[in-house]
Amino acid sequence: MDPTCLLKTLYKTIASIYTCFPNRFCTRIKMIPGSCLPTDYCSSLKITDESNQKIVCTIFCREMDDHPKIFQNGDIIRLHSSKEENDMVGVSCLQGNNVGFSVVTFDGAVGGAVEPRSSRKFFSFDEHDRRRVEELRSWAVSQDVCSTVSAAVPLSGVQPKVYFDLTCQLLAKAPIDTTCMLLRVWDGTKCPYTQSDVTIDPDTIEGPASFSGTKKSFIANILVFDNHVVCIGAFLRIYNLRAVCESVKEPGLLRMDTDHLVFQLNGGTSFGKGIRVLPESSPDVQKLKRFGIRKPFSCPSLSAVLSWMSSKDTNV
C-alpha cells in the first residue's frame, strides 16, 4: 500500500495549538511537470507541545498571505482540520493542504497580549484559545524549548562568530555574483566592530550607492547566499545571521592584520535561516520606529529613498 494513503483527518479537538519552530520559510515550489498551473507556496514547520513530541507540519497554500504568520521560533500556531500522515519509518507529520484547513498564530512571549494573527476576516477565537496560548507560553519557557535557537541581537550587541537574528530596515541591495547578494541595512544602533568593505558595481545597486559619514557608521553590510527577494525600505527579520571575522591587511602597516567583521546569511534553510518581511504592525517595527527609522514609501523609488535618507541626516 502507498504510505501516503495512510491518512486520517484530524478535527479541531485534536489539532489544537502547538508551539511552533519554523525551520523553513514560505517558498514557491517548482512547477508540476506537464502542467502550466503555478504550484502552491510551501511552509514547513517543526512543532511541539506538552507531549514533547516534535513533529513536522507541511502547509501548502496558493497565496503567500494564507500561510501562517510566523515571525520567530517560539511563536504559537493553532491548526484546524489538518491531516496526519505516518510513513513506514514512523515519521509523523501534519499536512495543511485540505479543505477546511485553517491556521492562526500567536506571539509566544509570556505575559504579552494574545493577538491572533490570520489573513482571514472570520475565525473562531475565544477564552479557551486564550488560555491555551498562555499555557503553551508558560510550558515553553519552563522547558527552555527555545534555547537552541538564535536570539535577536541589535547591531550594537553583535559578537564575532555568533549566529543571531537581526531586525532591521533594508536600505540598498546589489548582486555580488550569481549566488550572492549584498544587503545594506540598519537598525538604529552602531556595530562596535569595523566592517569589511564590500566592492560592488554601482550600476547594479538598488537604492543609494553610498551613504554619508554619520549614516555610514550605522549601516551593516550583509552577504546573503540565497535568492531572497526583498524590497528596499522593507522591515526585515533576518534569521541565523552570522558575524564572520576576516583578517585584513591594512595598507602601509606591514605585518599588521586587523579583524574586520562581515555579516553572512549562509544558503539553505536549516537552523531557521531565512529572511522575513515584517508587517508595519509588528512590535519590533514599532521599536525601530522609536529609533527614528521609518518607512515613508510603500513602493519606493530611488529618488524617494534618497530624499528620505537626506532628511534623516540630522536625526540619526
Added chain:
DNA sequence: GCTTAGGCTTCG
C-alpha cells in the same frame, strides 16, 4: 480539480 516537498543541524 486537491499535486506539490519532505522531515535538514551552518562554505562562501
